[in-house]
Each structure stands twice: as C-alpha cells, then as structure tokens.
Amino acid sequence: MLDKNITEIKESFYSDIKSVSSIKDVEDIRIKYFSRNGLVSQLFEELKDVVKEEKPILGKKLNLLRNEVTAYFEEVKDRISSSGLNKENKLDLTLPGSEYIVGSKHILTQTLDEIKSIFKGLGFSVANGPELESDYYNFESLNFPADHPARDMQDTFFVSKDFLLRTHTTPVQIRIMEKQTPPVRAIMPGRVYRNEAVSARSYCMFHQVDGIYVDTDVTFAELKGTLVSFAKQFYGSDLKYRFRPSFFPFTEPSAEMDITCYLCHGKGCKICKNSGWLEILGCGMVDPNVFKFVNYDSERYTGYAFGMGIERIALLKYGITDIRIFFDNDLRFLKQF
Amino acid sequence: MKISLNWIKEFVDLSDISTQNIISKLTMSGLEVEDVIDQTNLYKNFIVGFVKEIEKHPNADKLTICKVFDGKDDLQVICGAANVKAGQKVVFAPIGTEIPNGKFLIKKAKIRGVESYGMICAEDELLLSNDHSGIMVLDEKLDSGKSITEALNLNDVILDIAITPNRPDALSHIGVARDLAALFDRDLKIPKIKLTESEEIIQNLAAVEISDPVNCPRYIAKVVKDVRIKESPKWLKDKLEKIGLRPRNNIVDITNLILHECGQPLHAFDLDKLNNQKIVVKSTKSETTFATLDSKERKLPLNTLMICDGKREVAIAGVMGGENSEITESTKNILIESAYFHPSSIRKTSKALGLSTDASYRFERGTDPNITKYAAERCAQLISELADGKVAKGIIDVYPKVINPKEIELRFSRTTQILGYEVIPEKIKNILSRLGLAIKVLEDDKLLVSIPTFRPDIEREIDLIEEIARINGYDNIPTVSKINITLEQKTDETEVDEKIRQTATALGFYEMINNPLQSEEDAALTGNPIKIQNPLSADMECLRTSLLSGALITISKNIRQGVKDLKLFEIGDSFTKTADGEIESFNDFNEKQNLLFVITGNTTSKTWNSEENKSDFYDLKGLVDSFLSKISLDNVLIDSYYSAANVIYDYYLTKNFKEVVLGSGGKLQNEVLKQFDINQDVYGFEFDLTALKSIESKPKSYKEPLKYPKIIRDFAFVLDKSVKYLDVKEFIKKKSSALLKVISVFDVFESESLGVDKKSLAFTLEYFDENRTLTEDEVERDFNNLIILITKEFNAQLRGK
Numbered sequence A: 001m002l003d004k005n006i007t008e009i010k011e012s013f014y015s016d017i018k019s020v021s022s023i024k025d026v027e028d029i030r031i032k033y034f035s036r037n038g039l040v041s042q043l044f045e046e047l048k049d050v051v052k053e054e055k056p057i058l059g060k061k062l063n064l065l066r067n068e069v070t071a072y073f074e075e076v077k078d079r080i081s082s083s084g085l086n087k088e089n090k091l092d093l094t095l096p097g098s099e100y101i102v103g104s105k106h107i108l109t110q111t112l113d114e115i116k117s118i119f120k121g122l123g124f125s126v127a128n129g130p131e132l133e134s135d136y137y138n139f140e141s142l143n144f145p146a147d148h149p150a151r152d153m154q155d156t157f158f159v160s161k162d163f164l165l166r167t168h169t170t171p172v173q174i175r176i177m178e179k180q181t182p183p184v185r186a187i188m189p190g191r192v193y194r195n196e197a198v199s200a201r202s203y204c205m206f207h208q209v210d211g212i213y214v215d216t217d218v219t220f221a222e223l224k225g226t227l228v229s230f231a232k233q234f235y236g237s238d239l240k241y242r243f244r245p246s247f248f249p250f251t252e253p254s255a256e257m258d259i260t261c262y263l264c265h266g267k268g269c270k271i272c273k274n275s276g277w278l279e280i281l282g283c284g285m286v287d288p289n290v291f292k293f294v295n296y297d298s299e300r301y302t303g304y305a306f307g308m309g310i311e312r313i314a315l316l317k318y319g320i321t322d323i324r325i326f327f328d329n330d331l332r333f334l335k336q337f
Numbered sequence B: 001m002k003i004s005l006n007w008i009k010e011f012v013d014l015s016d017i018s019t020q021n022i023i024s025k026l027t028m029s030g031l032e033v034e035d036v037i038d039q040t041n042l043y044k045n046f047i048v049g050f051v052k053e054i055e056k057h058p059n060a061d062k063l064t065i066c067k068v069f070d071g072k073d074d075l076q077v078i079c080g081a082a083n084v085k086a087g088q089k090v091v092f093a094p095i096g097t098e099i100p101n102g103k104f105l106i107k108k109a110k111i112r113g114v115e116s117y118g119m120i121c122a123e124d125e126l127l128l129s130n131d132h133s134g135i136m137v138l139d140e141k142l143d144s145g146k147s148i149t150e151a152l153n154l155n156d157v158i159l160d161i162a163i164t165p166n167r168p169d170a171l172s173h174i175g176v177a178r179d180l181a182a183l184f185d186r187d188l189k190i191p192k193i194k195l196t197e198s199e200e201i202i203q204n205l206a207a208v209e210i211s212d213p214v215n216c217p218r219y220i221a222k223v224v225k226d227v228r229i230k231e232s233p234k235w236l237k238d239k240l241e242k243i244g245l246r247p248r249n250n251i252v253d254i255t256n257l258i259l260h261e262c263g264q265p266l267h268a269f270d271l272d273k274l275n276n277q278k279i280v281v282k283s284t285k286s287e288t289t290f291a292t293l294d295s296k297e298r299k300l301p302l303n304t305l306m307i308c309d310g311k312r313e314v315a316i317a318g319v320m321g322g323e324n325s326e327i328t329e330s331t332k333n334i335l336i337e338s339a340y341f342h343p344s345s346i347r348k349t350s351k352a353l354g355l356s357t358d359a360s361y362r363f364e365r366g367t368d369p370n371i372t373k374y375a376a377e378r379c380a381q382l383i384s385e386l387a388d389g390k391v392a393k394g395i396i397d398v399y400p401k402v403i404n405p406k407e408i409e410l411r412f413s414r415t416t417q418i419l420g421y422e423v424i425p426e427k428i429k430n431i432l433s434r435l436g437l438a439i440k441v442l443e444d445d446k447l448l449v450s451i452p453t454f455r456p457d458i459e460r461e462i463d464l465i466e467e468i469a470r471i472n473g474y475d476n477i478p479t480v481s482k483i484n485i486t487l488e489q490k491t492d493e494t495e496v497d498e499k500i501r502q503t504a505t506a507l508g509f510y511e512m513i514n515n516p517l518q519s520e521e522d523a524a525l526t527g528n529p530i531k532i533q534n535p536l537s538a539d540m541e542c543l544r545t546s547l548l549s550g551a552l553i554t555i556s557k558n559i560r561q562g563v564k565d566l567k568l569f570e571i572g573d574s575f576t577k578t579a580d581g582e583i584e585s586f587n588d589f590n591e592k593q594n595l596l597f598v599i600t601g602n603t604t605s606k607t608w609n610s611e612e613n614k615s616d617f618y619d620l621k622g623l624v625d626s627f628l629s630k631i632s633l634d635n636v637l638i639d640s641y642y643s644a645a646n647v648i649y650d651y652y653l654t655k656n657f658k659e660v661v662l663g664s665g666g667k668l669q670n671e672v673l674k675q676f677d678i679n680q681d682v683y684g685f686e687f688d689l690t691a692l693k694s695i696e697s698k699p700k701s702y703k704e705p706l707k708y709p710k711i712i713r714d715f716a717f718v719l720d721k722s723v724k725y726l727d728v729k730e731f732i733k734k735k736s737s738a739l740l741k742v743i744s745v746f747d748v749f750e751s752e753s754l755g756v757d758k759k760s761l762a763f764t765l766e767y768f769d770e771n772r773t774l775t776e777d778e779v780e781r782d783f784n785n786l787i788i789l790i791t792k793e794f795n796a797q798l799r800g801k
C-alpha cells in the first residue's frame, strides 16, 4: 500500500513541478508536499502502520524519495527566484508612454503618392511643369482658340495679357512632347488655379494629375484598358465603370470615366446626385491639332491623355465635405492622416 | 438646357422606348442628362379638388377651414392662401402625397387645434413656376377627383441636359431629336412650312443692308402685317413654361418657340418704328450707350456689331433688341430678323457687356447659317396662324458669300486605328446618315462626307470618328487587358521631393499646403510679388514670393485654435518678378521650388515624465542639419552665421554652396510676427529647393566600424564670452595631431563665479586610429600641448585641474 503510494506521489510531484513558473507556484508545491501535513509527511505517518518486517525497506525507500524530491524542489526554487521572472516591480505600468512625434505628409500628397505608384507600375514617368504659364502652353497649343467658348470651361487668373496661372496640368504634356519624340508615357501631377469663388465645394487652387501616352498603335481600347486598371487598383477590383462621351479641346474623341458610387453602391445618394455614378476623370485620344503644335506626325502616332483632380478623390475617399479644410492646415486635421 | 420629351417626340417617334432608355442613351452619347422631372410620377397623387365651403379658422386670422370634395368624400382642409374661395376647383394633395418642392410628405395634421386632411397647392409647391402668391385656381369645368396629370396635361418628362461647348447643334429640341434619331435608328421629322402669302411684295415694305459682312454673313428679313398682339394660346404657353420660360405675348413667344425648336434665334421688330423701314448691320465706330429692351442703358464698346435702321441703332446684334423698336400691344406690322452672326463677334460683345442671353449663347457657339430661311418662314407661318397676320410676299435674304457644307474624307481603317476595334462600314454609313451628314463612297476604305452647316464642330476626319464612336457607344469599344511597356528609361522628377517629405516627417514635421495667392502686404514681405490682374479678392491678389508668409498665416490660425506647439514644413513654388512692367516672357519672372521648415512653441510638452522644452534656434539648426545629413548634403554645404537682424530674422544662419546661399533661417522678428498676430517665438528655415536639387549629393559608401579602442579626454576652459565655439573647435582641429578625430562640446555655462563676461566651454576629444591601438603617452602629449596652445590663443584658463 505504502509502496504504491510512494510511487504515485513521486509521479505526481514531478508532474506538478514541471509547470512551475513563479514563486507562488513554488510555494504551492511546498505546501502540498513538504509542509507539516504535506503528502511527504503523510507517507511518514503511514510508515508507522507498516508491518515490522517491511519497515526497514520501505523506510529506506521513503527517505530516498524525500531526499530526491527535496533536492529537486530546492533546485527549481533557486532557478525560479534568481531568474527575475518574479521580481515585483514598483513601476505603475499603466501610466501613458512617452510622446514621440512622427509627422505626416499632407493627405493630398498621400493620395497623389498612391496614384503615382500605380501609374509608375504601368510604365509611366513622372514630370513637372511651371504653375505660372503662358497662354500658349495653357490654351493655344492645347487647341483652345482665342475667343472660343471652350475657354469659359476654365475661369482663369491672368498676370498679364499672355501669362496666367495654369488652369490644368495639361500644358506639361506639350512641354514633354516638345522635348521628346515618341514613345512618350508620363503623368504630370501639380497645382492648378481657377478663378472661382471659394466655397465648400470649390477652391481657387487645387491639384491634378494629367497623363499622356503617345506611340504608334495607341488606341481608345488601350486608353480604356489602362484607366480601368488604374481605377481597379485605386478603388477596388470589383468596381463597375463606364466611359461617357464628353468634350475637351485637346482630345478627340473625349470621354469622362464614371465609377459606381461607392457610398450608395449605385443606388443613388446625395454625393452622386442620385445618379449612382461618380465622375473620376476626363480622358480621350490626343487631338491631331495638339500633335501639330509639337510637330508629331498624327498619321504615324496616336495617343491618349487623361486628367483627374486629387482633391475630389480625397474628398470622396475620406468623407470630407469641405474642400477648404485641405488648405487650412489645422494641425488637428493634419494629424489624422 | 431644359428639354421636353413630349416636344422631342414631335420630331422623332420614340413611343415604344422607355424614358429610362432615352435618358441613358443620351447620357452615354455625350448629352449628359443632369436632372429629370418625370411629371407623371411627380404628380401621380395630386387630384382636382372642389372647395365646397369655407369658414374662418377660429384661432388664426390668416387660415381658412375649407370643405374640399375629392370626388368621393368631403374633407376638412386648412388653407393659408388669401385667394381661396368657395366654388373653386383646386389642386389637392391628399394625405400621403409628396410635395415636389421640398420633397415633404402630407400627413394628417392638427393646425392651431383644427384637423387638416391634405393640402391645397400653389404653383411653386408643384415646381410649375416660382409663383407663391396664392393657390392655383383651375378651370371649374374639371371633374373633382380627376388626376391632375390628366386634367392639366402634366404627362411630360423634362430633362436638364448639359451641352458641351462643341455641340451648338444640340441647343434645340430638333438638335437633340437628331441625336436620338441616330441613337435609335429612326427618321427625323422636321415640320414643313405651310405659308400663305399676301400680294404685297416685301421689297416694297423693307430693305436690308449689311455693311459688315465678316461679322454678319447672312441676314434674312420677313414681314408680317396687321398682326394682333395678344396672349398666346395655351399649348404654346405650356410648351414654354415647361422648359422654364415665361410667356409674354404671341409674337415673342413664337420667336422663343422657334429658338428652342430649331436653335435659330430670331428677333421681331416693330416695322413702323424702323426709320425708313430699313435695316443696316454695322459695327459701332465710337463708344455709345444703348437702351436694351430690358430697360437698361448699356455702354457699347468700339466695334460692337449693331442692327440699325435708317437713322439709329435698334438692337445689339445677336444679343438683345432695343427698347426703341420692340413689339408692344399696339404693334401692327412686324419685321422678323433671322440672321447668322460670326461667333467670336457675338462672344466679344456678350463678354464686354456682361450680358448673356439665349440668343447670344447660341450665336457665340455657332448657329446654322443655312437654317435662317426656314426659321424665318416658320415664324411667319406661326404669326399668321396665331396673330392673324398677313405675310408679305417673298423674303429679303442678304447672303453675300454663301457658306457651303464642308467635305471631309473618312477612312474606315483610320477609324479602327483610333478606336481599337472595327465598326463595320454599313454601320458607319448609317450613323452618319442618321446624323444628317451626306455620304458618298469613294473607295473601299474611304467615304466622302458632306458636313451640313449645323455641325460647325465637325471639321476633320477625327471629328467624324468621334461621332461614330459616341453614337455606336463607348461601351462597344473593347477594354484591352494587356499593354506593352517599353524598356526605355523611366524618370520621376518628383523623386527628390518624396525623399525630402519622408525625411521631414520622420523628423516630426507635418506637411502643410498653403494657398500661393495672398495679400500684397504678405507677399511683399520676402520679395517683389507678381500681381493677379483679376483677383478674387484683395487678400488673394498676389503670388507668394516665399513660403514664409503662408506658414505664418497657418501658425496664427492654429494658435487661435489653441494649438501652440507646431513643427510644419511645406514644399511649393514661389514667384518673383525679375523685370519691371508687364510679364511678356518667362525671363520676366522667376518661379522656383522652395522648402520651408517652421517650429514654434514647445518641442516637448510637460507630461508626467518630461519637462516642457521651448523650441529654440538650436532645435531649428539641429533639425535642418539632420535633414541635410539624411539627404546626404551635410558635408557639402557651408554655414554662415549672422548675429545682426535682417528684415525677417533677428539672427540667422545660411547654408551655402560655393558662395551661393541656398537657404537661410533663424528667429523671426517680432515685427514680422505682429503682422500675423503671433505673439510667441517662431523659428523658420527656407531652402531654394530648385537650387538644392541641382547639387550632387555625396554618394554613400560603407565604412567599417572601428576595430581599435578610442581614447577619450575632456577639458574645460574659462573664456571671454565673445569667443565663439566654432573658433575654438577649428583651432583645436588645426593644432591637434591627426589622431584626434572627433571634437564635441558637452557643456556651456555662464556664471558670475567665472568672472565678468566669462563663460565656460567644455570639450570631449576622441582619439583613435583605424589601424592600431594608440598609446596613452602619444595622446597625453597632444592633449597637454592643446591645453597650452588654447590657453595662450584665447586667453583662456583651464578649469578643474
């Protein structure tokens, strides 16, 4: 009986001590096995009732057990207490951490970054151009004749008769084509100005990304493919889209690209003016008249161009309802992105 | 532009096509439908009500309790209109009706203690007009309970279409109908002229002379005598009202009808008010004033194209008629003008006068010179029908140089080359014919297309390709799933900007984007600003000359919001004039890219484990230096220090490359800050980024970590306050052995105990060699030597030893 108990308690001890990880666990084991009423002491109590003949053998066995487990217990106890796992610390860990400030890029910059990286992946370069432009680059070379109602589409700030604040980033297309022969594949981000009263929905200055691709065999079908690829990468692969005829003096045929309103999923809401569609960009095949200005042979080369407003994209994406907030630079706004 | 679908259906049969389909086809062919009012749906709940009895509301003077019969029951309805009377037939909105204006639902209501079961409506509530003077009173013969869509013929669909500037032909019902005819492959029916003319010959009644045939290539006159000016018939008034026009009298209404029907603006003169019964078209030779028929005196600039009679001006050509010759109730004889004016002439006049009318809008976009005769005859016909007039025999048509249709060659292969798919030739031919273009087959691949004069926008082959593409539908153009990417070198001109932005944000700066348009005072702070000729307002009349003033505006606004600790940066262009007078070339101004850092308030705020730390000059300097080192320009630029103030800074430093200043910054002057209502210290540093980018940064290469131990020594000296740290450091560098690799300052302090105008500077010196372990002796020798030299050179005293 006792013999069997010795074996059991030995097994139980080793199994218990395996999971010890704190001083409290160690103390629990001490109480369970080595205290006055502990399991080891109880075995010695049981020895009293053993028949005389077996006493020396079992007594010896019991002593061996006690020495073995006590030694192992002490070893574990030392290891636990010296490992530091249990040092009680007086720090109030719930206090807030120290403040480290990492700044951030303006949300419009971040939005532009995303657009840039998609087009760079599609093989586009990135180019800059001046904001203070000549009438020639901003209008004339883009097929806006003087005295044409098309100029009314873009209210312009003039600094002199022939110089103005560019109303779109499209003039950079001309600047690139003047410098380079096809193939030309680039996007042109930048700031543009419109002489429009400042309100929640429009500002006298905003940002655009224009793009152009000119080569042999560039078609409207490729324009569609490229812009659909962009839109799916930017807005999500399950979007629905449509291309609608429109008018820009520098492209022919021209189109506007709409995607299903991602706020109402096409059902119609305030943001999409109940149409279910959101206009995201204008595009078209580069007008042969534009090629004339840069001495490209429009029989040999064809191309497409597109342009989109960055503020509009960011407004929709982040649910911002007042465009002026972008240029207020209120830190409480800047910090959110 | 408002278009009535019922009116459209007079010209093209669309009876089997749903409204939704028509709308979507229009939008998808380039005539974007922006708004739709479907009357049948909008007015489906409204009925004719009969006001049986009325009595005063007991608790409100202005309200009336009406008993309204809805065809079945008598209902109690509270009405607020003054014109409600017993016996009237009215437009009644029963409970559950949505009122079009404001989109609110009629519910059972208790108004001042009396229950009301519906509403009696005014015109504006139904969006029929802006009239809110009283409730609409209907024909008493109408049956109570009848739906008003039937009773009032409100079964139309009104479309608001956005017409792009290239489509003057679509600025009329027939124009839109023509597109629909092509889209649905149907015939276009244009009303035929049925004209009965009198024996009197027009040439005996009036004469026309064009003395400016460039700006007025064609002028047609038609005369109708003995007309009766009166109210138009209901069908005509309805037609105009539905598209938002207010009926005037039968003559004016007829000219408006024709304008919106076929796009030709017409003007009716009172023939008896025309001196010598003569029309002369000429441009003004001096500045004059002219009273238009809206009773306004208009200042006419030189070379304004005018319609004159034998003596004086009678109308501003293509824009608006004059008071002196307008149709009045007593008018008997009429001269109808149907002319073609040169678009840019009308546009100039309209811009100069700031006056845009339905007529000028169309003329400046380009009307059809060859529809003028049709329009004049249709007008004469309608006047004879609706105003009992007698149409004089014949027509006056001054058309010195006939404008003929253009002919353009179209290649099918080019269509495919542009669109990326083949539209079959039969389809192309059909589309073009439906659009009213005449075609002739030249070769297998080629058509000769004759462009009628109502399509001035079609000038080239590419314009025809667009017509084919849009009528056949952009949806039918395939979307490629593969593109070629050439392996030529790609460039990114914004790459450096991105690196700068990343570095700046890592240093804790937030990016601002400020408006480059600012007040002259702010812009003049840092340079000679460029003025906007047509600014929105005085606080946006100049272009910024640096990024500083914009940043100060931002700082000021933030402080007012209670945000006082700021670290901000901006990358943007600045503009300065480099020549006096008008900007005529890119050499007359300088546009460059700048980069600005500004800090103000605390760099660290007071928290439970940190003290607040006010930002200072050294924070600015440290941030700028860390920034430069991150973009690998730290050892390329040289600092210059200025303790005396300039216009912007109390004291500042500049970063220079070979004598050229690339950036400067320091503590902003209080005077400057006051201009922006800022009363806390601000430190700023601005780079000429265009110049900075042009400097080649040092290429990075790997350096092995040191293998041998360093020997470190420090010493401190008491020096005159005027001695500069940098001078001492440079002196040490010059006089020490080559084993001294790093010299840094670890303590600076001033105290009376050091003596008057004295300070203590403490340095740490690091000695090492990449190839061996140094001996204490050789370091000690150099160190002691330095102490002697410094003591002598700077009249210094070694401390603590």
Ligand SMILES: [Zn+2]
Pocket (backbone or CB within 6 Å): A261, A262, A263, A264, A265, A266, A267, A268, A269, A270, A271, A272, A273, A274, A276, A277
């Ligand atoms: Zn929506």
